[in-house]
Amino acid sequence: xxxxxxxxxxxxxxxxxxxxxxxxxxxxxxxxxxxxxxxxxxxxxxxxxxxxxxxxxxxxxxxxxxxxxxxxxxxxxxxxxxxxxxxxxxxxxxxxxxxxxxxxxxxxxxxxxxxxxxxxxxxxxxxxxxxxxxxxxxxxxxxxxxxxxxxxxxxxxxxxxxxxxxxxxxxxxxxxxxxxxxxxxxxxxxxxxxxxxxxxxxxxxxxxxxxxxxxxxxxxxxxxxxxxxxxxxxxxxxxxxxxxxxxxxxxxxxxxxxxxxxxxxxxxxxxxxxxxxxxxxxxxxxxxxxxxxxxxxxxxx
Numbered sequence: 001x002x003x004x005x006x007x008x009x010x011x012x013x014x015x016x017x018x019x020x021x022x023x024x025x026x027x028x029x030x031x032x033x034x035x036x037x038x039x040x041x042x043x044x045x046x047x048x049x050x051x052x053x054x055x056x057x058x059x060x061x062x063x064x065x066x067x068x069x070x071x072x073x074x075x076x077x078x079x080x081x082x083x084x085x086x087x088x089x090x091x092x093x094x095x096x097x098x099x100x101x102x103x104x105x106x107x108x109x110x111x112x113x114x115x116x117x118x119x120x121x122x123x124x125x126x127x128x129x130x131x132x133x134x135x136x137x138x139x140x141x142x143x144x145x146x147x148x149x150x151x152x153x154x155x156x157x158x159x160x161x162x163x164x165x166x167x168x169x170x171x172x173x174x175x176x177x178x179x180x181x182x183x184x185x186x187x188x189x190x191x192x193x194x195x196x197x198x199x200x201x202x203x204x205x206x207x208x209x210x211x212x213x214x215x216x217x218x219x220x221x222x223x224x225x226x227x228x229x230x231x232x233x234x235x236x237x238x239x240x241x242x243x244x245x246x247x248x249x250x251x252x253x254x255x256x257x258x259x260x261x262x263x264x265x266x267x268x269x270x271x272x273x274x275x276x277x278x279x280x281x282x283x284x285x286x287x288x289x290x291x292x293x294x295x296x297x298x299x300x301x
Contacts, residue, residue, distance in 0.1 A: 024141040026051050027065040031279040034074050068290045112220055115150055116206045116213045126176030134185025135162055139193055140280050145185040151203030155256045157276040215249035216259045225288040229267045
């Protein structure tokens with residue numbers, strides 16, 4: 001069975017999805033403007049004018065999507081905040097390694113257990129596997145999820161129709177039987193992005209080389225709201241000289257948010273690249289920081 005070309009069969013009503021997409025697009029534009037004009041410290045009025053909204057509506061919309069005000073977001077983007085976060089990550093890393101602990105924290109109190117695919121399973125390209133997939137709303141826009149009986153194997157944010165995301169999933173699992181299940185995807189998203197902290201277990205099915213899986217598991221051993229550099233991540237894996245290979249593995253991640261590649265930034269404090277958009281990466285970083293400390297975005301340069 002081949003996947004359909006669009007993700008529409010049991011999504012929320014089209015007008016609701018279109019409105020939510022419009023809101024996310026506006027917030028993404030605002031984030032891009034704030035990021036590119038951070039040195040000029042733009043006012044709320046200037047940001048609102050750029051996206052053709054009133055200050056009141058921008059404040060409400062931005063806070064609803066990012067969990068923080070535009071002003072605090074601007075403050076968060078300063079390099080001083082990022083560098084401070086890197087220093088704190090270094091301290092946390094040292095404490096973790098010295099104490100012999102495997103993990104300083106877990107995302108949303110969810111215990112994520114990983115099952116890597118065997119080389120033989122990867123070689124079969126999904127032959128004999130039933131892969132369910134669906135589109136779902138998240139705090140950071142629409143996402144395409146894919147899962148098998150063994151666990152979640154794909155979470156890709158997307159903008160627009162989702163056809164490119166669906167094509168990527170099809171290429172990753174060319175011989176699998178794909179079954180559309182948008183309702184199941186939304187139910188899974190409610191576990192990934194709970195409105196209240198929850199305990200439980202969510203299995204991830206990892207498809208990659210041994211080194212990539214080692215990098216992804218190291219990312220799972222970071223704390224929500226933590227920012228760390230590629231070098232710090234390499235040291236966390238006990239591979240301090242493998243920064244470039246670590247960076248490649250981070251970029252190959254196919255399970256967004258849960259394998260938190262959004263927490264890796266450059267040594268300089270710059271956010272760095274993100275396969276699902278730099279604005280989305282910054283929104284997730286600020287959202288996580290605000291979840292653990294509502295005042296996190298108030299540091300100024």
